[in-house]
Amino acid sequence: MAYDLYPKIDIKGGIDLYIGYDEILQSIDNEIKRRKANVITIECYPGTFEKEIMDNLITRLKPDLIIHSDEFFLTSEEITAKIQYHLTDDRVFGVMSNHSFYDFIDREKFDKIVEKINKNKDKRIIIYGVGASLVTPSDLLLYTNLARWEIQLRFREKLICNWKADNWEEETLRKVKRAYYFEWRIADKLKNSLFDKIDFMLDVNKEHQPKMISGHHYQIALSQVVKRPFRLVPYFDSGVWGGNWMQEKFNVAKDKINLAWCFDCVPEENSIYLGINGTKFEIPASDVVYQHPVSLLGEKVYGRYGTSFPIRFDYLDTMDGDNLSLQVHPKVEYAQETFGLHYTQDESYYIMEAEEDAVVYLGVKKGIRKQDLVDALKKAQEEGKRFPDEDFIYRKKVKKHDHYSIPAGTIHCSGKNSVVLEISSTPNRFTFKLWDWERVDLDGKPRPIHLNHGEKNIDISRDEDWIEREASNQIVKIAEGDGWIEEKTGLHIREPIETRRHWFSTEVIHETHGSVNVLTLIEGEEIIVTSIDGSFEPFVIHYGETFIVPESIKRYKISPHGPSTGRTVGTIKAFIR
Known part of the structure; x- marks a missing residue:
């Protein structure tokens, strides 16, 4: 079998699933009658098609009073002014918000809404929208749930604007920035406070194709996810430097101009398919992290990272494509002081495929002065001329199964004609582009360059000697047995992630090392993951697929299969040291 584009986690037990608005409406109406419910709240995650909910659900429930949450919040202009420090004027970067929805309530409007509800408490009232659950304890609480990747696609298509922003025509970069630094933060904070109160959870990832299960059954499903290995739903995206290896190898998106990225394990943005009665119920993968952090991450990792999943796997495909932008990631103190992050984007490049001319740009040449480098980058940017990378940047030929560590502060980029499995810490929007090879993006606009941030984070000591000594193929054999070898491949001592590579033709026993494990099949067609104590069903993985093993499993087996x-x-x- 080939790479599975639609992996699902089959949920056991009697889970009642309602598909389509007719079934959902009937179920909700029955529950309203059973409870004699008057106040029905529909809490919407930002990005929900609220008009669709209104037309197909709310009006058909025939309420006596409808209240939209926008009625008790500050105006769009007031909210934008209040969060301007977090938004900044930059197209890409902001500062993490620690707000909650309560900070944006207009108290006078709110009190009037509460008074109106109290006067009509014997009638059927529906309160809906983002923040709707803040008004009053409801008799029935529904939640519309969707993944961040779907939200980003809706931004691109100009199908939605940001919450309380009225920015329909604003460029996608700025919409995503506002969501990432502000509204997803406060929306997730609210969702986490509601999990044990939600009566019905709706999957609204597909337009006009809603699905619904009870909040109780949702909790049962999430608890099953962390008792077995599982995959997230991968998503693919095109880019100005993208290639065609994934299109051919994974048989996906062949109608696209190229594929630059595959995000196979970014729980903050990926979704999960729960297999319920033969149907896929799509949820944000982050819900699993929020509800079962210790079982998933382990005590050690949870204690250090909270409910942030700290390991990210993704593909960078430049086969028959072009170089990535020359870039650098922020050092941890800069990330903390400038963006409000707890940790930074340390990473590595594992080479999955490489043509004869494939290279990585990694660090600087010996004897380079930082000011000379920065001056040359600024001159190229200001005058629109080519940056002479061959004078400054160390270029290294690569081959399949090489592994290069890239701790924050190291200048780097993948060259054309390779496929990189990027193994990194999770903060995923903190790439400072230094040079972009005189090109524009697929939308015809120049891609943002951030020399102002970049020059403050370039570690000029990461020269070619350092790269060879500290960051290139630091392979150490850890153990071996009959038919298997375990190797340590990195990452650098400054980075929190440990990577282990196994070559095997027979069964191998793995330890979780007190951390969630993330794995990819890098060679071979198929393996099978099995339980030592029979606690989960055998799990088949195909070439290139990434999967997660919860820390609570402790020990598991992997064997060649099929x-x-x-x-x-x-x-x-990969796991956290």
């Missing part, structure tokens, strides 16, 4: 039986295969595993 067409790979008896052959040597390879996995790369």
Whole structure:
């Protein structure tokens, strides 16, 4: 079998699933009658198509009074002014918000809404929208749930604007920035406070195709997810430097101009398909992290990172494409002081495929002065001329299965004609582009360059000697047995992630090392993951697929399977040291 584009986690037990507005309406109406419910709240995650909910659900419930949450919040202009410090004027970067929805309530409007509800408490009232659950304890609480990748697609298509922003025509970069630094923060904070109060959870990721389960059944489903290995739903995206390897290898999106990225394990943005009665119920993967952080991450990782999933796997495909932008990530103190992050984007490049001319740009050449480098970058940017990378940047030929560490502060980019499995810490919007090879993006606009941030984070000591000594193929054999070898491949001592590579033609026993594990099959067609104590069903993985093993599993087995039986295969595993 080939790479599974639509992996699902089959949920056991009698889960009642309602599909389409007719079934959902009937179920809600029955529950209203059973409870003699008057106040029905529909809390909407930002990005929900609220008009669709109004037309197909709310009006058909025939309420006596409808209240939209916008009625008790500050105006769009007042909210934008209040969060301007977090938005900044930059197209890409902001500062993490620690607000909650309560900070944006207009108290006078709010009190009038509460008074109106109290006067009509014997009638059927529906309160809906973002923040609707703040008004009053409801008799029935519904929640419309969707993943961040779907929200970003809706931004691109100009189908939605940001919450209380009225910015329909604003460029996607700025919409996503406002969501990332502000509204997703406060929306998730509210959602986390509501999990045990939600009566019905709705999947509204597909327009006019809603699905619904009870809040109780939702909790049962989430608890099953963290008792077994699982995959997230991958998403693919095109880019100005993208290639065609993934399109061919994974048989996906062949109608696109190219594929630059595959995000196979970014729980903050990916979704999960719960298999319920043969149907896929789509949820944000972050819900699992929020509700079961210890079982998933482990005590050690939860204690250090909270409910932030700290490991990210994604693909960068430049096969028959172009170089990535020359870039650098912020050092941890800069990330904390400037953006309000707890940790930074340390990363590594694992080379999955490489043509003869494939290279990585990594660090600087010996003897380079930082000011000379910065001056040359500024001159190229200001005058629109080519940056002479060959004079400043160390370029290294790469081959399949090389592994390069890239701790924050190291200048880097992948060159054309390679496929990189990027293994990194999770903060995923903190790339400072230094040079973009004199090109514009797919939308015809120049891609943002951030020399102002970049020059403050470039570590000029990361020269070619340092790269060879500290960051290139630091392979150490850890253990071996009959038919298997375990190697430590990195990452650098400054980075919190440990990576282990296994080559094996027979069964291998893995430890979680007190941390959630993330693995990819890097060589071979198929493997099978099995439980040592029978606590989960065997789980088949195909070439290129990334999967998560919750820390609570502790020990598990992986063997070659199907067409790979008896052959040597390879996995790369990441965990927090």
